[in-house]
Amino acid sequence: MRVLLVYCHPCEESFNRAVRDTALAALDDNGHEVRLLDLYAIGFDPTMSPEERRGYHTPKANELPVSEHLALVRWAEALVFVYPTWWFGLPAMLKGWCDRVFVPHATFVMPDSSHPMGPQLTNIRQIAVITTCGATWWMSKFVGEPGRRTILRGIRWLCHPKCKTHYLAHYKMDTSTPASRARFLSKVEGLPRLIA
Amino acid sequence: MRAHVLYAHPVETSYCAALHSRVVDQLAAAGHEVDDFDLYAAGFEPLLSRAERLAYHDIPDNRQTVSDCVDRLLAAEALILVFPVWNFGFPAILKGYFDRVFLPGVSFRMEDGVVQPNLDNLRRIVAVTTYGGTRLRAWMMGDPPRRLVKRLLNVTAPNARVSYHALYDMNRADDRRRSAFLDRAGHAMRTI
Numbered sequence: 102m103r104v105l106l107v108y109c110h111p112c113e114e115s116f117n118r119a120v121r122d123t124a125l126a127a128l129d130d131n132g133h134e135v136r137l138l139d140l141y142a143i144g145f146d147p148t149m150s151p152e153e154r155r156g157y158h159t160p161k162a163n164e165l166p167v168s169e170h171l172a173l174v175r176w177a178e179a180l181v182f183v184y185p186t187w188w189f190g191l192p193a194m195l196k197g198w199c200d201r202v203f204v205p206h207a208t209f210v211m212p213d214s215s216h217p218m219g220p221q222l223t224n225i226r227q228i229a230v231i232t233t234c235g236a237t238w239w240m241s242k243f244v245g246e247p248g249r250r251t252i253l254r255g256i257r258w259l260c261h262p263k264c265k266t267h268y269l270a271h272y273k274m275d276t277s278t279p280a281s282r283a284r285f286l287s288k289v290e291g292l293p294r295l296i297a
Numbered sequence: 298m299r300a301h302v303l304y305a306h307p308v309e310t311s312y313c314a315a316l317h318s319r320v321v322d323q324l325a326a327a328g329h330e331v332d333d334f335d336l337y338a339a340g341f342e343p344l345l346s347r348a349e350r351l352a353y354h355d356i357p358d359n360r361q362t363v364s365d366c367v368d369r370l371l372a373a374e375a376l377i378l379v380f381p382v383w384n385f386g387f388p389a390i391l392k393g394y395f396d397r398v399f400l401p402g403v404s405f406r407m408e409d410g411v412v413q414p415n416l417d418n419l420r421r422i423v424a425v426t427t428y429g430g431t432r433l434r435a436w437m438m439g440d441p442p443r444r445l446v447k448r449l450l451n452v453t454a455p456n457a458r459v460s461y462h463a464l465y466d467m468n469r470a471d472d473r474r475r476s477a478f479l480d481r482a483g484h485a486m487r488t489i
Contacts, residue, residue: 190386190395191386192345214469244448247445254439
C-alpha cells in the first residue's frame with residue numbers, strides 16, 4: 102500500500118520522533134511503499150496568505166501554491182499522521198497544512214443550492230492518527246478530542262466513502278514512564294496490521 | 298470592561314473582516330476598552346519553535362518570546378475571538394496563538410501535581426465565527442471549535458461566562474442572513 106506519513110514535531114529528540122521512526126520501520130518491513138513528510142524539517146509555512154485565501158475557490162489555480170503536497174495526497178492510499186496533541190488539537194503547523202492543502206475542487210466538491218459537499222480523494226482508504234496527549238483519557242473525551250475529530254471525521258470525509266480510521270494515543274504523557282512508552286511503541290509496531 | 302479581541306482572517310475585504318469591525322465598533326460604542334489583536338496584520342508567528350518546546354515547562358522563562366501577548370491576555374477582562382472555521386478547526390494562526398501563549402503559568406498552573414486554571418482575570422469569553430459547512434455537518438464532525446471554546450476555554454477561565462455565535466453554511470448564506478448575523482454579533486458586544 103502507498104502510505105504518506107505526515108510528521109509534525111519541532112524536536113528531533115522527542116518521543117514523537119521515536120514513534121515516527123518505529124512506524125516508518127514497521128511499514129517498510131511489511132512491504133508498504135512509504136513517503137515521509139516532515140513538516141518542521143521542510144519549513145512548511147502553515148499560515149494561509151491573503152493571496153491564497155483570495156484564490157481559494159479558483160479551480161486549478163488554488164492547487165499551485167501546494168501542488169507538491171497535493172501530488173503526495175493524491176498518490177497515497179493511506180494517510181498516517183504522527184504529532185503531539187497540543188491544546189487537545191493539532192499543532193498549528195499541522196492545522197495549517199490541512200488548511201492550505203485540502204483545497205476545494207481538488208479535494209472536495211463545493212456545495213451549491215442543489216448539491217451538498219462531496220469527497221474527491223477517493224484514492225485514500227485508510228487514515229491513522231498516532232499522537233501523544235498531556236491530558237488524561239477522560240479529559241480528552243470531555244473536551245471532545247478536537248484534533249482526532251478534525252482528521253478522522255473532517256479529513257476522513259474527503260476520502261473514499263469506505264475509508265477506515267485508526268487512532269492510537271499515549272495519554273498523560275507528562276507522567277509517562279519508560280515502560281509506558283515502550284508499550285506504546287509496540288502498539289505502533291502493529292500499524293501495518295491495522296491498515297492492511 | 299477591558300476587552301481583548303483576537304482576530305484571524307487574512308483578507309481585509311472578507312465577511313470575517315466586517316464581523317471584526319462590527320465587534321470592535323460595538324464594544325467601543327458600549328464604553329469598553331478595546332485591545333484589538335489582528336493576528337495576520339501583526340504577522341503573528343504560529344509555530345512553537347524547538348527552543349520554545351524545550352523551555353515549555355520553565356515558568357516564567359517560557360513566556361519570554363511571547364511576553365507582550367501574555368501581558369495583554371492577563372490584562373483582559375473579556376476575551377473575544379473572531380475567526381473563520383477552516384477544516385472544522387481554528388485557522389492555523391489562531392491555533393498557534395493557543396500553542397504559544399496559553400502556557401504553563403499563564404493559562405494553567407500545577408499545584409501538587411494537579412492542573413489548576415489560571416485565567417481568573419477573564420469574566421467573559423465570546424466567539425464570533427463562520428462555517429462553510431452546515432450546522433448538521435459541523436455537528437456530525439463533532440464541532441471541534443465550539444467544544445474548544447465552550448469547554449476548554451471555560452476550564453482555563455472558570456469565572457468567565459462563555460457564549461458562541463456562529464453563522465453556518467456560509468457558502469450559501471444570502472445578504473439577509475449575513476446582515477442579520479452582523480447585527481447579532483454587534484448586539485452580543487453591546488450586551489457583553
